[in-house]
Amino acid sequence: MTTVWPSLEPILPSVQKPARYIGCEDGAAAKPPDPSLVSWLMIYPDTYEIGLPNQGLQILYEIANELDDARADRAYAPWVDLEAEMRSTGLPLFSVEHHTPADEFDLLAFNLSAELTYTNLLNCVDLARVPVRTADRRPEHPLVIAGGHCTYNPEPLADFLDAVVLGDGEEVIAEITRVVGEWKATGRGDRTEVHLALSRLEGVYVPSLYESIYDGPALVATRPIRDDVPEIVEKRTVADLGDWPYPKNQLVPLTEVVHDRLSVEVFRGCTRGCRFCQAGMITRPVRERPADQVRTMVAKGLERSGYDEVSLTSLSTADFSGIDGVVKGITDDAADTGCGPVTVALPSLRVDAFGVKLATQLNQARRAGLTFAPEAGTWRMRQIINKLIREEDLYEAVDAAYEAGWQRVKLYFLTGLPSETDPDTLGIAELAKNCVALGKSKGRKASVTVSVGGFVPKPFTPFQWFGQNTSEELQRKINLLRDDTRRANGVNLKWHDPKATLAEGINSRGDRRIGRVIERVWRAGGTFQEWSEHFDIDRWTEAMAAEGLDIDWYVHRHRHEDEALPWDHLSAGLHKDFLWQDWMDALDEVGLPDCRWTPCYDCGACTGYGIEHRVASALPPAGGSQGTAQDLGTGGSVPVQLLGSKPGAGTTP
Amino acid sequence: MSAPRPTVVRFRYAELGKVRFISHRDLARLMERAFRQVKVPLAYSEGYRPRPRLSFGLALPTAASSDAEFFDVALDPAIAPHEPTEAEAAALATLIDDLPARLSAALPDGLSVTAAAPLEPGSVSLQQAITSCTWRIELLDVAVDDAVDRVRRIVAAPELPFERERKGKLSTSDVRPAVLDLEPLGPTGRGVELEAHLATKPTSLRPAELVRLLGDDVGIGRVHRTHQWMTIDDLRSEPLAAASVSPPEASNGPTLRLAS
Ligand code: SF4
Numbered sequence A: 001m002t003t004v005w006p007s008l009e010p011i012l013p014s015v016q017k018p019a020r021y022i023g024c025e026d027g028a029a030a031k032p033p034d035p036s037l038v039s040w041l042m043i044y045p046d047t048y049e050i051g052l053p054n055q056g057l058q059i060l061y062e063i064a065n066e067l068d069d070a071r072a073d074r075a076y077a078p079w080v081d082l083e084a085e086m087r088s089t090g091l092p093l094f095s096v097e098h099h100t101p102a103d104e105f106d107l108l109a110f111n112l113s114a115e116l117t118y119t120n121l122l123n124c125v126d127l128a129r130v131p132v133r134t135a136d137r138r139p140e141h142p143l144v145i146a147g148g149h150c151t152y153n154p155e156p157l158a159d160f161l162d163a164v165v166l167g168d169g170e171e172v173i174a175e176i177t178r179v180v181g182e183w184k185a186t187g188r189g190d191r192t193e194v195h196l197a198l199s200r201l202e203g204v205y206v207p208s209l210y211e212s213i214y215d216g217p218a219l220v221a222t223r224p225i226r227d228d229v230p231e232i233v234e235k236r237t238v239a240d241l242g243d244w245p246y247p248k249n250q251l252v253p254l255t256e257v258v259h260d261r262l263s264v265e266v267f268r269g270c271t272r273g274c275r276f277c278q279a280g281m282i283t284r285p286v287r288e289r290p291a292d293q294v295r296t297m298v299a300k301g302l303e304r305s306g307y308d309e310v311s312l313t314s315l316s317t318a319d320f321s322g323i324d325g326v327v328k329g330i331t332d333d334a335a336d337t338g339c340g341p342v343t344v345a346l347p348s349l350r351v352d353a354f355g356v357k358l359a360t361q362l363n364q365a366r367r368a369g370l371t372f373a374p375e376a377g378t379w380r381m382r383q384i385i386n387k388l389i390r391e392e393d394l395y396e397a398v399d400a401a402y403e404a405g406w407q408r409v410k411l412y413f414l415t416g417l418p419s420e421t422d423p424d425t426l427g428i429a430e431l432a433k434n435c436v437a438l439g440k441s442k443g444r445k446a447s448v449t450v451s452v453g454g455f456v457p458k459p460f461t462p463f464q465w466f467g468q469n470t471s472e473e474l475q476r477k478i479n480l481l482r483d484d485t486r487r488a489n490g491v492n493l494k495w496h497d498p499k500a501t502l503a504e505g506i507n508s509r510g511d512r513r514i515g516r517v518i519e520r521v522w523r524a525g526g527t528f529q530e531w532s533e534h535f536d537i538d539r540w541t542e543a544m545a546a547e548g549l550d551i552d553w554y555v556h557r558h559r560h561e562d563e564a565l566p567w568d569h570l571s572a573g574l575h576k577d578f579l580w581q582d583w584m585d586a587l588d589e590v591g592l593p594d595c596r597w598t599p600c601y602d603c604g605a606c607t608g609y610g611i612e613h614r615v616a617s618a619l620p621p622a623g624g625s626q627g628t629a630q631d632l633g634t635g636g637s638v639p640v641q642l643l644g645s646k647p648g649a650g651t652t653p
Numbered sequence B: 001m002s003a004p005r006p007t008v009v010r011f012r013y014a015e016l017g018k019v020r021f022i023s024h025r026d027l028a029r030l031m032e033r034a035f036r037q038v039k040v041p042l043a044y045s046e047g048y049r050p051r052p053r054l055s056f057g058l059a060l061p062t063a064a065s066s067d068a069e070f071f072d073v074a075l076d077p078a079i080a081p082h083e084p085t086e087a088e089a090a091a092l093a094t095l096i097d098d099l100p101a102r103l104s105a106a107l108p109d110g111l112s113v114t115a116a117a118p119l120e121p122g123s124v125s126l127q128q129a130i131t132s133c134t135w136r137i138e139l140l141d142v143a144v145d146d147a148v149d150r151v152r153r154i155v156a157a158p159e160l161p162f163e164r165e166r167k168g169k170l171s172t173s174d175v176r177p178a179v180l181d182l183e184p185l186g187p188t189g190r191g192v193e194l195e196a197h198l199a200t201k202p203t204s205l206r207p208a209e210l211v212r213l214l215g216d217d218v219g220i221g222r223v224h225r226t227h228q229w230m231t232i233d234d235l236r237s238e239p240l241a242a243a244s245v246s247p248p249e250a251s252n253g254p255t256l257r258l259a260s
Helices: A055-066 A080-089 A115-127 A172-185 A191-199 A278-282 A291-305 A323-337 A353-362 A379-384 A391-403 A422-441 A471-485 A498-508 A514-523 A537-546 A551-556 A576-587 A638-644 B017-021 B024-037 B086-106 B144-156 B207-214
Strands: A038-044 A070-076 A107-111 A143-147 A163-165 A210-215 A218-224 A262-265 A309-313 A343-345 A370-375 A408-415 A447-454 A491-495 B008-015 B054-056 B065-074 B111-118 B130-140 B161-166 B169-174 B179-187 B191-199 B219-232 B235-237
Touching (some): A107 A115, A163 A172, A163 A191, A291 A323, A323 A343, A353 A370, A353 A391, A370 A391, A379 A422, A408 A422, A408 A471, A422 A447, A422 A471, A447 A471, A447 A498, A498 A551, A514 A537, B024 B065, B024 B086, B086 B111, B144 B191, B144 B207, B161 B207, B191 B219
Parallel strands (some): A107 A143, A143 A163, A309 A343
Antiparallel strands (some): A210 A218, B008 B065, B008 B111, B130 B191, B161 B169, B179 B191, B219 B235
């Protein structure tokens, strides 16, 4: 085995943040290169500081290294300065542990968490000295595979990936290792051989064994090219998170990364049923980690890592059964060690007073600001997206936050949602202004930051049929908000670039033809598309035009019910007719309760796989909100009463 | 009545190998975490975001290695009481003696704590106390004879005007007073090794700046700090001697001493 370190070391003093490339993290696997093992290179196709904290990658990295027949290293996309040096000196992509060239691994396994990293995936494969197109790879080349949320529509990357894993990777990683090990042991024959073996594993999709049939621009179907390949590839789901207490040795980086703290995943899946949220739809059902396991993982993790902050992660942590008890346990344990204060962080708060009570318990001394995600500005709109937060809930939450001493509140919203009207958009500004007024009525120097993102419809959601707003329309809505809040003291508006939203839209629901667009953008130098200084929408629109593909047709067009979707041959368990019904309900402004605490409506996520929710308590949480166990009839009229009762509030500043 | 001053301990450590690519900020975070890993509580600052009070000497440039780095840290009064009993004082002394080994075990490869000692009350901070550093600097793209000539010229120069950019403004100053001693030590695999004793105050000169003075065509390879010096009453001493390291004397290879 070779190492690039002697060639890399003299380059490092001249690049930005060289610590990105040295490894040495506590928790890094010490398993040395060994040709008898199946070797995985886990790659996050963005910078080290974004990729290192990724929990999915870390979990699989650790599990692979625990297998007797596998080992794993990690790699991240080199920043443009190092890439230029690598290309001029002929240095390949390398692992950070042993600085082994990437093409000496058996598998290059990418984590795909965002569409705008696709061009980086191609760049990493190319830097690994591996042909970017699957068809051009020979037996000696590594297998290029991917997992992560974006793989629920892997079609834009179909020409570049040998295999794709759908769903939880904890179990399938051992199965893939076995298949690749056999392929190696028999002398690495034709790649089709290993492709076929992989396609027999549940949850593994091999794009080259399927073909897409078109009728003009329209997709007719994507179907297997052989009889012995499954027509539909089903996702993998780990039934009990308690069986997988990973990462046990979370990586502790030497240099600053985006989430520089301990993370413990408290549950996976979410059945709140927000219709825009792909993560919630594809990770069903809810699987809670046993509370005592959470507490042990936190205590051990803090002790081992020396971190003084732990984040309890999930899609909605306040919904964890008995969360207040768990938090108390953690802070008690931390006090026992006597090594300074420990902060418990929740990724986002539930929009109600309970969420704030919880936050008060957590953040003792640090009053940095609280974040809520109402997602839409009016009750009508929130019924459409099934995020059933009443204005009352938000004002109670914000009120409680000010009471507890917070001065800064951050609110997350989406714009460009189905059937959104200008009054709906302006409702965002209204909410923000009312929150500021509430704070002022308490004599606080209240400030509210409003973060607005453009909505991108995602596969396997009820909104997968919706035509995304054009970037001009999104910009118009942002301008409306900007004008409306310009003179509103205390309201700070931030927004996501609508042009980046368009590029995401091209990839999100694209078919195989989009692969050529991604390749063009990459060849034109379009890497690091998540970074505004490197993003240029013209590269995307020019590539679409060059390929004769129509942006309107791909992004802005409403799909109809009987139309073939590029991901129809893949399954997250969800019945397509359930999703369609939910889409119709959305347009009728009809909400849907959380099936964790109310009867199952058979979306397919449990029923199809013979699994079920695993929750410690079948009762809705204390202060239950968002459409569960409460009268929602008053949704729209509440704020007037609420504000009327607060002196000094009710008028916008 | 002001609160009693907490016990401050001075540590010496080495930074070698791959970890030398981390930044100074990164290092402070690593040390903080190491104290929590060995469960030795530190005194925290007051305020909005309480932090342990670690203060370092002069920041080591990223990519340079060192045998002589230092930091001071205040211990939590709970383990270092202001007026300790005899038993408490003995326990604290043992704790401090054990800390270098314990911290080294918690730190990544390449970072090792080599000594620790309580600081006399009233000691000046490292930042104030350090007056000069000794470096080993690898010069690239230059032959030994050529390097010796260039060093001679620097040492012989009565003045060395040097242009620097600070906050977007160019200014020129004489850096000759900062060049205390230069000694070419002989060839390395890739270039020539130079030992340089450079002042940090009142005038300062960094290794990369010295290499620029030697000529635009000279490249810079490995940079290693061997000492940081304090000057007290005209006497030079290290902030804390390494427990087991004797002062480096003669090195191998041809040397040419060029005192200023
Ligand atoms: S199958 Fe039923 S219980 Fe399971 S997630 Fe779907 S609706 Fe909920």
